[in-house]
Every structure is written in structure tokens, then in C-alpha cells.
Amino acid sequence: MSRRSFIAGLLSAPVALSRPSWAQSFPSRPIRLLVPVPAGSVPDVIARLLAQRLAEQWPVPVVVENRPGAGGAIGVEAAIRAPADGHVLLLGSSGPIAILPAVNRRLSYDPLRDLVPVARCADFPLIFLASVSSGLRSFEDLLDRARSSGEMLDYAGGDLGSTQHLSGALLVRQAGIRLNHVPYRGGGLAQADLIAGRLPVMVDSLTAVLRTIQDGKAIPLAVCGAQRASQLPHVPTVAESVPGYESTGWMGVFAPAAVPWQIVARVSALCTGLIGDPALAARIVAAGSDPMPQPASEFRAFVAAELVKWAQLAGSAGIAIE
Template identity: 40%
Template structure:
């Protein structure tokens, strides 16, 4: 027993002494950032911008890898089960970390125990858009049409559990209308079908929606958050358009596997903090309507707890289910 205790004490001391050295030498290989959705959507856009900023500060390539499926659960599970060396990270929208545990009967990881929060990278407004072939030009007109023709309108999303899925379900519930959810394997293919008229409406994140609205491919009606968006101030909020209290906003966060050494997490948090304060990255975010995050480590952990509770209430009140 004494030998065991001495061995354990030696291991603890060695770990403590090694932490500063590890922080100085890490990373010694390229990093991999998993995006749990297909290329082309807001998650992918934000991840690639952040990856470039981290590359500049960490001195190693940061490779973005898209692993879509099951509302983000496939990519998240990949990171949950990865080696906890800080070289495989997850940059995700709320689904895997705050929504899917409420929406799916089961998921292959525990969002609270299997990840070490690193940073809230960005928050973005969600925009309600309609296809150009639909004649409506306001939220009130859209609701009126949906009530006249229940079940005719279909809204697309990047998949079950995504914020644009739940924004649509919340809209359906609060407006008292019957619209059909069509889940896609990512926001980009859903946007393609919105432009083509295969679906009639969609809530999507500002970075992906703004170019389509500015190019005239789709028509923006309102933003889903509590405040108007700086990137599109002409759009009213859904709340001020007849559904008071409506509030849905997306965000993107970076996490590592749970057992990642604290010294590595601190280095990652420092690199994220420096990146998010960089005027160049902030300008790139602003072009797409994204607001840089300002929560690292424990502050991001507290934010995640709040988001799990919030989206749990939305799922319960809307009756949303993973189809």
C-alpha cells in the first residue's frame, strides 16, 4: 500500500512539473477541428475562419474536417472518443452540446461529461427567409398564408436538433400554424432547395443567409433574435412582427475531449482569446453578421449550462422531435 501511494504521489508530482513544459511544447503536430455539419454552412464558415486564426498563433496547421450526420452527433462523438491530447477539437453549433440530449431518444456521448469547454467562438443572428416564388413580404403575411393553407408550406433545416430546426418549431408553435419540417444534411443543401423553390421557408444563420439575401436569391422577412441585426438592420425581429417573446439565436463553440490536460486547455483558451480580439478576425466575422464570443473556459461552461436549460424548454414547449 505504501509503495502504491508513493508511486501515485510521484505521478502527481511529475504531472505538475510537466504541465509548464507541456504548455510550451504543445502543439508539436497539426490540429484537427471537426465540424459536425457539411461544408458551406455557417458552422463551416466560422470554423475555417477560426482555424486560420489559431494556425497563426499556435504555429501548426489547423485542418477543418466535416463529419456530418444525426444532427451533429456523428462529428461530436468522434471528438468525444478522440485521444485527449488537444489535437482533435469540435467546433459546433448548439445541437450536440445543448439541444440533442433533449430531442433524441439517445445520443452516443454525454455533452456535459465528455467535453472540456474551450471557448464561445461566435454568436450569430438567425434569419427567417422565404423563397422568391412565395409572394409574402412580411411575417404577418406568411402566418396568414400558412393558416389559409395548413400543411402546404415546408421549412428546411440543417438537420434535427439544429437551431434553425428549433426556430422553425418555435415559430410553428407560437404562430399556431401547421408547417412541415424538412431536415437536410446541413444548411447548404437546404439553402439550395430554398433558392430553387423546393421548400418555401427557412430559418438560417446570418453568415450563410446574408449573401443569398443580398444577391436576391431569397427574401429575408425577419431576424429571430430579441434585437435587430447590425448586418441587416432593415429586417424587423419576429417578435416585433406579431409574435412577442420570440427569441432564437445561434452560436458556435470550441470544445476538446474531457481528459485533455489543463495546460493544453489553457494554451487553447489563450490562443482563442487572442484570436477573438484580433481586429482582422473580428472584421471577417462582421462581414457575415457574426459577433465574436467573449467566454473562455469556466465562463463558457456556465453559458453551456444556461443554453441546455433554455433549449430544453424550447423542445418541450414546441413538441419538436427528431424525425
């Protein structure tokens, strides 16, 4: 089943959610959901949507706490140090969980040693786009220019070692082209330079650039996921030109590694049920992401594969940060 069909099914099929009859010992106090990125970011929006629904199921509040910094490492480390009783959870994403460990060998944590994946929640599409003045009108145009140009084509892809950066590096490896990564600490700055024509290409989350595309200020070239984005169904995937290419941002709930498995199982079941509910699924889609409920065991296998994929790419491309 394609992702689009799966999402359509979520939005149309009724799902009954009943209040779980858990032991009264959990939760016994407010739940803190740590988000290792700033307020207003894609993971933050999803965290707040999920927290609202979790609070409706539990007899305690669910408080979202943003802990940005160091590429997300500060928030992840705070979750790892938290008491392992299930009252502190992490809404982790591909950046600090899979990408950062691949490019930062001095990182203090190992995601699968120090955390337990509880439930995958949503994926957020990434997209390559071009400035209007670049002359690029399709992804094939980008490939042709990158192959034929005497100079490397610049692209903005977040900061060094970011998900966006490695999405570009993955394209370089799989398409056999040359691209020059121009690091930006903020997507807004990169967008401003793209719109002004000072930058020909960038890659970012679809959520961050959708309005710019809709306003005709940038040209969408290709989405990085395995499926076309529901928000821009006419825009092809990179894989339609470069078979096997896939780079998707993702988000999920994690807990400190020593949290009892009974609590992990309960939280996993509740989160996957909520993400699969049409009402919440619709709000996730409206926020520019794709609901992707996945229980703990499957999510762990997915994270393990992501860690291997990005570590291999970072190693072969020589991408490292200190």
C-alpha cells in the same frame, strides 16, 4: 451593450496579441480541429479562420478535419474519444451540441459530461424568409396568415430536429400560431423550392440565404436573434413582434472532458484573444457571422442554458428523432 455596438468596437479598437510564453510541452505536435459538419458550412468557415490564426501563435500546424454525419454526432463522438491532451479540439456548434441532445434520447454523449467548453467564438444569425410569390411582405404578414389560415402554413426548416426546425417550433409556441415543418436535408433544395414558389416560407442561416435575398429572389421577414443582423439592418427581429423570442446559431471550441484545466485555460485565453482581434473579427463578419469571444466558464454556463432551453421545447412540442 448591444451586439452591434460590441462588434463595432471589436473592429475599431486596436488589440495587441503577444505570443504566449507557455511551457514547451504544449503543443508538442500538430493540433487537429474537428468540425462535425461538411466543408463550406458556416462552422467550417469559422474553424478555418481560427485555425489559421492559431497556427500563427503556435509552433505546430493546426489542421481542420471535417467529420460530418448523423447530424454532427460522428464528429462530436470522434472528439470525445480523442486523447485528452489538448491536441484534438472540436469546433462545435448549436446543432450537434445543444439541439441534437434535445431531440435524440439515444445519443451516446452528454455535451457537458464528455466535453469541456473552451471558448465561444461566433454566432450566426438565422432568418425567416418568404417566397416572392407567397404574398408575404413582412413578418406581421406571416403571423396574420398563420393565425387566420384554415390550413397550416408550410415552412422549410432543415431536417427533423435541426436548429432551423426548432427555431420554427419555438415561434409556434411563443406566438401561438400553427406552422407545418417540411423537412429538407439540404438548404439548397429548400431554397430552390422557395424561389420556384413551391414553398412559402423557410428559416435558415443568414449566410446561406443572403445572396438569394440580395438578388431579390426571396423576401426577408425577420431575423431570429436578439439583435438585428449587421448585414440586413433594416430587417426586424422576431422579438420585435414576439417578445422574448430568440434563436441563434453559435459556435465554439470544445475539448475532451479530461483535458487538464491548465491547457483548457491557455487555449481559452488564446481563442478569446484572437476572436477579439479586429482583423479576425472583420473576417468573421465578412463570413456572415458575429464574433462572440467568451471564455471557458461563461461559455459553459451558456451551453448549459441552451441545453435546458431546447430540451424543454423539444419535450413540450413532442419533437424526437431516433
